[in-house]
Amino acid sequence: MQVTRLSEALGAEITGIDVSNIDEATYDAIHEAFLEHLILVFRDQDLTPQQQITFSEHYGEVEVHLATDHLHPDTDKMILISNKQVDGRYVGAVSAGDYWHSDLSCQARPNLASFLLARELPTDGGDTGFCNQYAALDTLPDDLRQKIEGRNGIHTFNRMRNPRVKVPEMHKGDAQMRYADRAPPDGIHPIIRTHPETGRKALYVSHRFTVGIEEMPDEESRPILDAIFEHQLNDDLLYRHKWRLGDMIMWDNRCTTHHAYGGIPAGQIRHMHRTSLIGDVPF
Numbered sequence: 001m002q003v004t005r006l007s008e009a010l011g012a013e014i015t016g017i018d019v020s021n022i023d024e025a026t027y028d029a030i031h032e033a034f035l036e037h038l039i040l041v042f043r044d045q046d047l048t049p050q051q052q053i054t055f056s057e058h059y060g061e062v063e064v065h066l067a068t069d070h071l072h073p074d075t076d077k078m079i080l081i082s083n084k085q086v087d088g089r090y091v092g093a094v095s096a097g098d099y100w101h102s103d104l105s106c107q108a109r110p111n112l113a114s115f116l117l118a119r120e121l122p123t124d125g126g127d128t129g130f131c132n133q134y135a136a137l138d139t140l141p142d143d144l145r146q147k148i149e150g151r152n153g154i155h156t157f158n159r160m161r162n163p164r165v166k167v168p169e170m171h172k173g174d175a176q177m178r179y180a181d182r183a184p185p186d187g188i189h190p191i192i193r194t195h196p197e198t199g200r201k202a203l204y205v206s207h208r209f210t211v212g213i214e215e216m217p218d219e220e221s222r223p224i225l226d227a228i229f230e231h232q233l234n235d236d237l238l239y240r241h242k243w244r245l246g247d248m249i250m251w252d253n254r255c256t257t258h259h260a261y262g263g264i265p266a267g268q269i270r271h272m273h274r275t276s277l278i279g280d281v282p283f
């Protein structure tokens with residue numbers, strides 16, 4: 001197994017292994033690389049859904065996603081991120097990742113890690129960006145850090161409660177069902193969270209899910225969150241991944257955020273398999 005850094009900010013490429021056939025020592029080496037590099041790109045993986053689930057389960061309990069209409073037809077432990085249509089209906093989540101986020105931070109127990117495998121790719125577009133939230137915190141200006149120290153962020157699944165995001169055009173008609181009815185109670189989490197395995201502190205707010213700061217009026221929290229979201233876009237914190245067929249990325253939601261850049265040419269398909277792990281309650 002070779003581990004090669006992908007950028008100054010975060011990420012490493014893993015080559016020389018088939019994740020459907022590895023031993024205990026390799027699982028451990030991957031775990032170590034994961035904690036060090038925050039996101040891992042496994043090249044050339046041709047995995048069945050069950051093989052991806054088995055690999056994921058080695059690092060925690062796989063979650064059944066709340067967007068049940070996007071589940072893989074053969075297993076509820078996987079969702080499809082896809083713009084493919086069958087009989088006029090999209091088979092997976094089309095707008096997933098359109099704003100920066102950490103997976104399901106809107107839940108009491110957000111996702112620990114996610115695994116995304118590229119099964120079909122367009123000739124252009126469809127990149128995914130990743131942001132290192134340890135570094136985002138380390139480089140946050142002191143005055144801004146003082147304003148959030150000890151504070152909790154309010155995270156919601158409901159796009160209609162978040163003025164920073166839009167309901168995608170295709171979901172305008174069923175937004176109530178899709179975003180409001182299925183939203184779990186707000187996730188209330190420390191804005192500066194401690195990674196349970198490394199002990200390092202990371203920023204834990206995002207454009208997509210964070211709509212306020214607990215016990216702070218919106219007029220006061222809005223400029224603070226805006227300034228943090230702006231800071232999180234600093235190039236020095238980012239890695240932008242151009243997918244190759246067979247790439248599987250494993251990312252740590254406790255210390256990174258990610259974003260789907262879109263830009264897929266009309267008529268082309270991007271079809272991905274995703275699993276994710278149930279995480280701890282952030283502290």
Ligand SMILES: [Fe+2]
Binds near residue numbers: 096097101102103258
């Ligand atoms: Fe995501």
